[in-house]
Amino acid sequence: MVHQYKLNGYNIVLDTASGSVHTVDDVAYDIIEMYEKEEPAAIVSAMLQKYKHLPDVTEDEVLACIDDITALKEAGRLFSVDAYEKLACDYKNNSKVVKALCLHVAHTCNLNCSYCFASQGKYHGERALMSFEVGRQAFDFLIQNSGTRRNLEVDFFGGEPMMNIEVVKQLVAYARSVEKQHNKNFRFTFTTNGMLLDDDVIEFLNKEMSNVVLSLDGRKEVNDRFRRDYAGRGSYDTIVPNFKRLVASRGGKNYYVRGTFTHHNVDFTNDLFHMADLGFTELSMEPVVCPPSDPCALTEEDLPILFEQYEILAKEMIKRKKEGRGFTFYHYMLDLKNGPCIYKRITGCGSGTEYMAVTPWGELYPCHQFVGDPKFSLGNVFDGILHPEVQDGFRSCNAYARPECKECWARLYCSSGCAANAYHATGSINGIYRYGCELFKKRIECAVMMQVAEATEK
């Protein structure tokens, strides 16, 4: 399958199955579009007619271009065949390891953000903190079920994990004390709203966390619309200085300043630019996840605005990089030369199989977005998987699980998307969250364009 598009002055041709990217002139663009549908004579005729004002578009030139396309096809770089479907099913069925846990150390939060998918950290349940004993058992469960995988990831999540920071510190110490004997390497992530960060915690996080995710929605008025405490006070003035101190002493380790945009700030690039202007360089901004009836839900009318926003963002990032003040946007991080292998691209995010969420009580769910929905309970860290039939549903999620994905050029970039988004949009983890697909495809088009821009300027 081939996907062609024009963006920012570039004609771009993607070959889905090989991952190849080509940038072409207008003539080649049109020829590639016709290549599989028309005979060479018809292509020559059409090109001579369309480009009769261009003296270099001759019959010989068009035929030479067709030969070039044929050569690329024979080299497996254009119109290549996707033969990975069986691979996806076999790989996931044969892999029984768990390699990542999202530890819900605090089902409570000191902010009261009305748009929170986790209902202010409670996940539609009771407020709770994870005990050290439950957390330790989660680590033991992960080690026992990780097979030969060396790199294991644990995300300290909430609610707000700072509400249970002493247990986080104890769990990190425990993990460090056992990782060598089991030949494991723990990589920790900490996701925080920033309200309770002090110098001691910042030192701890910067020493132990491979990645920290710092929640900020952007401009003060945008951030403070939703991200408020229980007294109704905005969080911006507290968290921005805290995040600046944390990042200043991070020593180059990974972090993301991560925001959520809603119907109320569809001009979200201004929030990203604001974050960049604050001095943050590693940025992420996600569309809100909420029911369509919610006033902050993104609408069909928002979609073309959001497309334009993603283009504005890509162009501005190219410009700022040239000016020596570049920043990273999570969804535009695309390494065409050293990116993921085919197995990563076809097996999805791993929710419910190699990745699970753990509640404060030790229950296992396929991921943080399913926590609190009893239909998706997998078991617990003490007894292991008790509902293999639920897990089997997630094991079948891959880039080919949905008929629509088999026809989509982006399937090896999203690996068929987020099961939770699909479930919330359609009632099935094998459904299609079309809105999310549209945004995702636009982001990939922009990300590839940025790569093309960089490669062709050298």
Place this chain on the structure above:
Amino acid sequence: MSRIQTIETKDVAKTVKTGGCGECQTSCQSACKTSCGVANQQCESQK
């Protein structure tokens, strides 16, 4: 190939034989938590 410039990319098809170690980061652990993208993940064996 003056009309077509091929950007240097990893040949995904070749990784059928070389890939699959599973040591790379779980995609949702990095920053999004509300969507799925795999193409922006780093290959652990290429680090």
